[in-house]
Amino acid sequence: MPCLIAAAAVVSSPAAAQSLAPTAQKVAAQALADPTAWTMLENLTTEIGPRPVGSPALTRARDWGVATLKQLGFQNVHVEAFTTGAWSRGAESAEVVAPYPQKLHVLGLGRSTSTPAGGITAPIVVFHSYQEMLDQPVGALKGKIAVVTQVMRKTEDGEGYGAINAQRTQGPVEAAKRGAVAYLIRSLSTEDNREPHAGAAMPGGIPAAALSPVDAEQLERIVARGQAVTIHLDLQSSFNPKAEAWNVVGEIPGRDHPEQVLVVGGHLDSWDPGTGAIDDAAGVAIAAAAAKLAAGANPPSRTIRVVMWGSEEQGGSGAAYAAAHKDEAAKIIVAGESDLGAGQIWSLRLPKGSMTTPAMTAFRSVLPGLRVIASGEAPNEGGSDIEGLMALSVPFVDFNQDATRYFDLHHSADDTLDKVKPDELAQNVAVWAAFLYTVANSDIDFRKTAQEIATK
Amino acid sequence: MPCLIAAAAVVSSPAAAQSLAPTAQKVAAQALADPTAWTMLENLTTEIGPRPVGSPALTRARDWGVATLKQLGFQNVHVEAFTTGAWSRGAESAEVVAPYPQKLHVLGLGRSTSTPAGGITAPIVVFHSYQEMLDQPVGALKGKIAVVTQVMRKTEDGEGYGAINAQRTQGPVEAAKRGAVAYLIRSLSTEDNREPHAGAAMPGGIPAAALSPVDAEQLERIVARGQAVTIHLDLQSSFNPKAEAWNVVGEIPGRDHPEQVLVVGGHLDSWDPGTGAIDDAAGVAIAAAAAKLAAGANPPSRTIRVVMWGSEEQGGSGAAYAAAHKDEAAKIIVAGESDLGAGQIWSLRLPKGSMTTPAMTAFRSVLPGLRVIASGEAPNEGGSDIEGLMALSVPFVDFNQDATRYFDLHHSADDTLDKVKPDELAQNVAVWAAFLYTVANSDIDFRKTAQEIATK
Numbered sequence: 001m002p003c004l005i006a007a008a009a010v011v012s013s014p015a016a017a018q019s020l021a022p023t024a025q026k027v028a029a030q031a032l033a034d035p036t037a038w039t040m041l042e043n044l045t046t047e048i049g050p051r052p053v054g055s056p057a058l059t060r061a062r063d064w065g066v067a068t069l070k071q072l073g074f075q076n077v078h079v080e081a082f083t084t085g086a087w088s089r090g091a092e093s094a095e096v097v098a099p100y101p102q103k104l105h106v107l108g109l110g111r112s113t114s115t116p117a118g119g120i121t122a123p124i125v126v127f128h129s130y131q132e133m134l135d136q137p138v139g140a141l142k143g144k145i146a147v148v149t150q151v152m153r154k155t156e157d158g159e160g161y162g163a164i165n166a167q168r169t170q171g172p173v174e175a176a177k178r179g180a181v182a183y184l185i186r187s188l189s190t191e192d193n194r195e196p197h198a199g200a201a202m203p204g205g206i207p208a209a210a211l212s213p214v215d216a217e218q219l220e221r222i223v224a225r226g227q228a229v230t231i232h233l234d235l236q237s238s239f240n241p242k243a244e245a246w247n248v249v250g251e252i253p254g255r256d257h258p259e260q261v262l263v264v265g266g267h268l269d270s271w272d273p274g275t276g277a278i279d280d281a282a283g284v285a286i287a288a289a290a291a292k293l294a295a296g297a298n299p300p301s302r303t304i305r306v307v308m309w310g311s312e313e314q315g316g317s318g319a320a321y322a323a324a325h326k327d328e329a330a331k332i333i334v335a336g337e338s339d340l341g342a343g344q345i346w347s348l349r350l351p352k353g354s355m356t357t358p359a360m361t362a363f364r365s366v367l368p369g370l371r372v373i374a375s376g377e378a379p380n381e382g383g384s385d386i387e388g389l390m391a392l393s394v395p396f397v398d399f400n401q402d403a404t405r406y407f408d409l410h411h412s413a414d415d416t417l418d419k420v421k422p423d424e425l426a427q428n429v430a431v432w433a434a435f436l437y438t439v440a441n442s443d444i445d446f447r448k449t450a451q452e453i454a455t456k
Numbered sequence: 457m458p459c460l461i462a463a464a465a466v467v468s469s470p471a472a473a474q475s476l477a478p479t480a481q482k483v484a485a486q487a488l489a490d491p492t493a494w495t496m497l498e499n500l501t502t503e504i505g506p507r508p509v510g511s512p513a514l515t516r517a518r519d520w521g522v523a524t525l526k527q528l529g530f531q532n533v534h535v536e537a538f539t540t541g542a543w544s545r546g547a548e549s550a551e552v553v554a555p556y557p558q559k560l561h562v563l564g565l566g567r568s569t570s571t572p573a574g575g576i577t578a579p580i581v582v583f584h585s586y587q588e589m590l591d592q593p594v595g596a597l598k599g600k601i602a603v604v605t606q607v608m609r610k611t612e613d614g615e616g617y618g619a620i621n622a623q624r625t626q627g628p629v630e631a632a633k634r635g636a637v638a639y640l641i642r643s644l645s646t647e648d649n650r651e652p653h654a655g656a657a658m659p660g661g662i663p664a665a666a667l668s669p670v671d672a673e674q675l676e677r678i679v680a681r682g683q684a685v686t687i688h689l690d691l692q693s694s695f696n697p698k699a700e701a702w703n704v705v706g707e708i709p710g711r712d713h714p715e716q717v718l719v720v721g722g723h724l725d726s727w728d729p730g731t732g733a734i735d736d737a738a739g740v741a742i743a744a745a746a747a748k749l750a751a752g753a754n755p756p757s758r759t760i761r762v763v764m765w766g767s768e769e770q771g772g773s774g775a776a777y778a779a780a781h782k783d784e785a786a787k788i789i790v791a792g793e794s795d796l797g798a799g800q801i802w803s804l805r806l807p808k809g810s811m812t813t814p815a816m817t818a819f820r821s822v823l824p825g826l827r828v829i830a831s832g833e834a835p836n837e838g839g840s841d842i843e844g845l846m847a848l849s850v851p852f853v854d855f856n857q858d859a860t861r862y863f864d865l866h867h868s869a870d871d872t873l874d875k876v877k878p879d880e881l882a883q884n885v886a887v888w889a890a891f892l893y894t895v896a897n898s899d900i901d902f903r904k905t906a907q908e909i910a911t912k
Binding site for chain 1: 512678870
């Protein structure tokens with residue numbers, strides 16, 4: 001591979017920072033043709049497969065992460081251990097017992113409690129919206145299996161998920177408060193197929209599972225025929241409150257300011273039904289490949305650090321990372337996480353006050369060619385794993401991926417490699433690589449740009 | 457509903473037969489707006505669900521069929537019992553043991569033998585085409601699990617299925633001959649998702665199952681990494697060689713020639729993973745709705761008989777029907793089965809020599825408006841359930857449905873109601889209704905038209 005990136009002293013004058021533009025464009029172009037991310041994605045999903053926290057597969061994924069970062073030439077490759085709660089799926093089944101006996105496709109929700117051995121049989125009550133269930137008084141669902149069949153809206157920005165998320169995360173606790181013995185939801189899915197979508201719920205609930213969209217509609221039709229409907233539900237699981245997990249870290253140390261760190265990553269863990277290709281092997285691959293391409297053959301002025309967070313789905317890795325790095329937080333220039341699949345980045349938000357700085361102007365020069373809208377400043381959302389850093393006032397970015405297809409697959413058995421389009425994956429790498437390159441080779445200070453805006 | 461169909465004496469002159477055209481067109485138009493087929497389809501898939509031969513659900517489906525035909529006003533509604541072999545699925549699982557442990561999604565094939573309790577663990581050998589496996593000498597697969605990953609081609613006419621079918625039906629026996637201990641195929645599916653597609657195989661094989669397309673590709677990638685791959689396979693099933701089954705029959709008796717019978721139907725049984733919406737609740741609904749619409753408020757000149765065949769998937773219902781009706785075969789004017797889903801009819805083949813007859817000219821007058829190509833005469837394929845009648849020289853038709861999406865869903869958990877488009881279903885009803893109307897109210901004799909062609 002030709003060396004496109006000439007060694008350069010850190011560029012601090014506006015003119016010098018803007019002079020980063022031509023190389024940023026070369027980095028982006030190079031990323032579009034670079035196989036690193038695809039290879040990582042294929043290796044992780046093929047050689048490890050599903051990797052829920054608490055599983056032997058996550059240990060293998062950790063080792064894969066270390067080996068891969070070393071092989072790519074990262075330095076200071078290490079793991080940062082922590083413990084977190086890990087819920088593990090056991091045997092699960094569900095069926096309509098009466099009036100029309102038939103099996104239902106379900107996946108237990110994370111933190112679901114187990115039914116008694118052999119399962120439970122109870123009448124159901126169906127709510128077409130989550131609010132309808134919340135409107136029930138305490139005790140109203142006594143002895144019943146509450147079923148919420150609200151449909152998730154497909155949107156480009158993923159807003160449909162945020163709008164309905166409580167149905168999964170809070171529902172089991174809310175149903176329990178009202179006396180329900182178990183809780184079922186229509187999966188938070190935008191695909192009408194037979195795959196249920198897993199996902200975490202808050203602790204304190206009852207046995208809870210997601211129905212496939214097809215099964216949720218079938219239940220609605222069965223109930224609409226007017227007879228009482230009874231379901232048998234058998235959900236077994238286990239919970240380890242102190243499972244071991246790891247954030248896997250590698251760096252490209254800065255030439256001039258090694259203590260100034262850009263943190264970028266994705267998460268290594270996944271839910272168990274699929275192979276976690278879009279959630280989030282893609283993010284891990286995008287971040288590592290972008291960092292490598294941003295550095296090119298010569299070290300950048302500042303340090304680029306890649307983190308493969310180890311427990312995003314069930315929580316813990318972002319908090320562990322922030323706790324371990326709180327003393328260093330003031331030196332973290334910017335943080336970012338790629339965790340919305342492998343769809344193209346279609347818009348992005350840069351830290352407050354930074355849009356027209358020379359460094360970000362240089363970065364933005366790559367965007368038209370990549371069909372990305374620089375839609376504004378001051379993002380209010382980062383990835384889950386950088387929320388801990390955000391709470392420590394670390395500047396962050398939000399690169400919005402096209403989520404139109406993401407929730408067709410998310411947390412389901414169909415989150416697999418074949419769903420990723422190589423050109424879309426590469427576009428993500430190109431945007432991140434250009435961003436990392438311009439920030440790592442300038443002296444832009446996002447805290448300062450935000451302050452300047454604030455005091456204007 | 458207005459009575460569109462005036463009572464008419466049987467029309468035997470060319471002019472009179474052609475005069476059927478306006479009413480045929482009215483029947484077709486009425487069918488496009490008629491809810492009967494959709495209601496039947498929804499009821500059967502919702503209230504019965506999956507209905508494999510040998511299951512209690514098929515008994516319930518039989519009762520549903522009788523009740524529905526009676527409710528629609530059919531006469532002589534009855535069941536014709538027979539016995540046939542019924543294979544029933546038990547617990548099934550598959551997983552890669554080494555080098556990259558992960559679960560695989562499989563469905564056992566009909567007539568698969570069971571593995572020993574606890575399953576078997578063996579090395580695999582992957583063939584990218586079925587022919588590659590056939591090319592192996594006897595004994596070459598000793599102790600191995602043979603895996604065939606040939607991909608099915610999506611085609612409008614379903615030809616892709618015929619081209620690859622032996623991979624499922626013959627494969628388990630061929631693999632056994634070569635010493636294999638078990639046999640896996642990439643599902644005969646045109647959809648790249650995580651659903652395996654079930655289906656029958658010939659008896660005499662070994663434990664055999666279909667992988668989802670995604671899992672087949674995953675296995676190919678795992679094998680491509682060069683290490684020996686071991687799979688654990690646990691397939692349990694049972695077989696009843698004398699399961700009871702039933703063909704459910706209803707008639708609209710002919711006014712003038714009740715002994716002259718048009719036989720049309722679909723099959724009531726289904727595979728177990730889905731609810732058998734496209735295979736073949738749709739066909740059952742299309743046939744019954746079309747017969748009802750063809751008759752209208754007044755009896756047709758000849759008898760229209762609807763048959764809901766009871767064991768197409770595992771065989772037996774067509775042979776049983778032919779055996780029971782062999783003495784009547786010479787009086788059966790024509791037979792047809794709708795069994796390729798609910799996609800639109802895009803072309804059709806009429807019996808030899810009949811295209812330009814007055815009756816078929818009247819029928820063909822509806823086709824342009826329904827976007828159907830009358831592509832020729834002398835079909836060589838009917839549905840499985842009329843093959844027995846075909847062997848008795850009963851004339852038959854072949855209405856070709858658009859199968860582009862059919863094999864995305866066929867025999868999988870995704871063969872469900874939501875996949876059917878009501879307007880496409882209605883178009884099928886319209887074509888069949890117009891055909892049944894013109895044949896039942898003319899004196900066309902397809903045996904005679906074929907003979908005239910032969911002696912020309």
